[in-house]
Amino acid sequence: MRIASLSFRYGRHDPWILSDAGLVLDAGDVVEVTGPNGTGKSTLLRLVAGLLRPVRGSIEERPRVVGYAPERFPSDQPFTVASYLRHMAAVRRVSTESIGRWSERLGMDHLLGQRLPDLSKGSAHKVGLAQALLAEPGLLVLDEPFAGLDAATRAELPRIIGEVGARGGIVVVSDHQGDLRAFPGLRRCEVRDGAVRELEPVEEAGETALTVLEVAVAASRASDLVDRLRAEGCAVNITGHTTGHITGHTTGHTAGRTTARVAGEAAE
């Protein structure tokens, strides 16, 4: 699948979200799309999935069967989980047996009789993942798939993604949480300033020495910094909020600042 000279904006008077972006996705690729909020990750995913048309440029050789799980599953629909998935299976022309298989793997067997509007955010998210996986997609596009998932499903999803890749499918995932960082062979792309830039792959855990930094940052800027550091491949744990005064030392705490522990590759 080839994305060439891709430019996109929502309206003639709107700013360009993507400008002259290019990317080649081969069969079996698992690609993580990173970048700060509002830079166009979801737009890129929607373009990749074929939900939006490029204003300029082209997307060629898209696999025929596309599975797309939106960031927020639209649970405001008058169906039970089972009837919704049965309808989606009919739309996809797949056997209803696949509903049972995916329900089991995503840990949502017990939800099948529930109505969609009654689901919690995480449960609704699982329904969105299940419908995307029903038809064994050749291109699987997942927008923030780990958000709100329970631990068991968070652990299962990389295995599912690996299976889609192993049978030659392309998987494109936007992931703020960094749950795919340890995925072997993961390709990482950053969307920033309208461009799509391929990042260096993260080395497998255990092969690289890590340095742990402690960073204090104004609370209002914390989220942006965390995004940037994660986009750089760092593992970030926010350790707390402090209200002390700045001391001038690297370990000092300042008013309204958030402290974060950052693990990155050791400097030579």
Place this chain on the structure above:
Amino acid sequence: MTPVIALARFRLTGYVASHRALQPLIALLALLAVLYAGAIPAGQEIGATADSAAMLVPVLAWAARGLLDTEPDEQRSVALSALGPRELVSGLLAAFASLLVLAAIAETALLFRLVGSPTLTVLLTGVWLHLLSATAGLTLGALTSRPILPSPAVSTIALILGYLSMLVLSMAGARWLTVPVMAWMRDAHHDALLSGLPLLTVQSLLWPAIGLAAYTWLRRTRP
């Protein structure tokens, strides 16, 4: 079942289950109550059927818009990822099916209020005019649906103005410039409908064809 029909069935099920289908149904029943407060005298059957078809257009447009807008935007994206451009065909198909149900209710109510027995010609003309009405309603509803006009207020005003423009333009005799709903009624009440029905059909389908082509074109960039 083809994916297009399966998706149309999903959308119809969602439309009915969400109770949004009740709104145009109640409006239709109110309209029928007014139209058929008195029985239809013998000899005025075709006139009455043309009146029904013409007055039904805004109700059918509202119903079509309601069906297309029932689905959340992200669900439409999911459908688009599954079917590609055929998603649009499925939406129009589901909407048209819902309009046929409403048109059938209107036609049945009309037949019950006839004093004389309807001839086959009356029956077929009624069915044909209501199909033309459903096509006009489908087009107006699709062009005012959320992907095209996201603001509910603008969409409602556009739907009303769209129907009013049909009335005004066709009242002025401009049969080729709009769906000539006033011409349906005028011709029917002057016994000129049957002889001119082929031409009237072409005139009545021209703008829906253009409108649906415009809807298809606009939806390319408005998923």
